[in-house]
Amino acid sequence: MKFAIALYSAAHAPSSRRALLFAQAALAGGHEIVRLFFYQDGVYSASNNIVAPQDEQDIARQWREFVSQHQLDGVVCIAAALRRGVLNAEEAARYQRSAVNLEAPWALSGLGQLHDAIQDADRLICFGGP
Amino acid sequence: MSRSLLVISRQAPWSGPSAREALDIVLAGGAFDLPIGLLFLDDGVFQLAPNQAAKAVQQKDLSANLQALGLFGIDDVFACSHSLTARGLPPPAHAQALDSQAIFQLIDRYDQVITL
Numbered sequence: 639m640k641f642a643i644a645l646y647s648a649a650h651a652p653s654s655r656r657a658l659l660f661a662q663a664a665l666a667g668g669h670e671i672v673r674l675f676f677y678q679d680g681v682y683s684a685s686n687n688i689v690a691p692q693d694e695q696d697i698a699r700q701w702r703e704f705v706s707q708h709q710l711d712g713v714v715c716i717a718a719a720l721r722r723g724v725l726n727a728e729e730a731a732r733y734q735r736s737a738v739n740l741e742a743p744w745a746l747s748g749l750g751q752l753h754d755a756i757q758d759a760d761r762l763i764c765f766g767g768p
Numbered sequence: 769m770s771r772s773l774l775v776i777s778r779q780a781p782w783s784g785p786s787a788r789e790a791l792d793i794v795l796a797g798g799a800f801d802l803p804i805g806l807l808f809l810d811d812g813v814f815q816l817a818p819n820q821a822a823k824a825v826q827q828k829d830l831s832a833n834l835q836a837l838g839l840f841g842i843d844d845v846f847a848c849s850h851s852l853t854a855r856g857l858p859p860p861a862h863a864q865a866l867d868s869q870a871i872f873q874l875i876d877r878y879d880q881v882i883t884l
Contacts, residue, residue, distance in 0.1 A: 646884065678789055678884065717792065721785060749796035757771055757802070762880045 642759035646766030648682035657765035673755035774878035798840035805844035
């Protein structure tokens, strides 16, 4: 089955971890993930600047490694990200901000990518809230 | 044929960017001519309240955008009648009020659902 996965919560929310576990299980079960789309506070789950305490899971790093390892299409909504201060080098330069906290494997793009994934996938699975 | 999408908007317009971000999904879908529905549920029905004074709480007024949804090809706009009544709101001018049974059927009719 082809899944599109949308995430609306930050890395510290249990729902971000649940989304990651679901995505890992989907691939392990032989399914395909056509795209991950991080929207609303989900953009924080892609931030490079999250520092987890040593005895806690670093979910943002685990997301990065998961997306890189499986060469997934990881898209972060650009409007949601700008509003929340999640910027890649290009946007930081464009808006003259000193910090860059979004890097590969993540790509900033628009809501068209969410609709495109919905059209492509058999199922859209959304994760948000606590 | 394109897959249809129902966006369920559950947050009040003053409670953060959620109402705006739900609407953005709808507008983006309309721009791609996709079959999109919008349902206001729970506190989301506050987005339909008449005579909003968004400026008084230093917010942008979304109601003009809602009235213009038809121009973007979004005609399927609904509101939960129970949520409206529970909050003392009048029948909305730009959305069709539905009872719980009709909402079950509505959700069933769409291929995908996003709840924000």
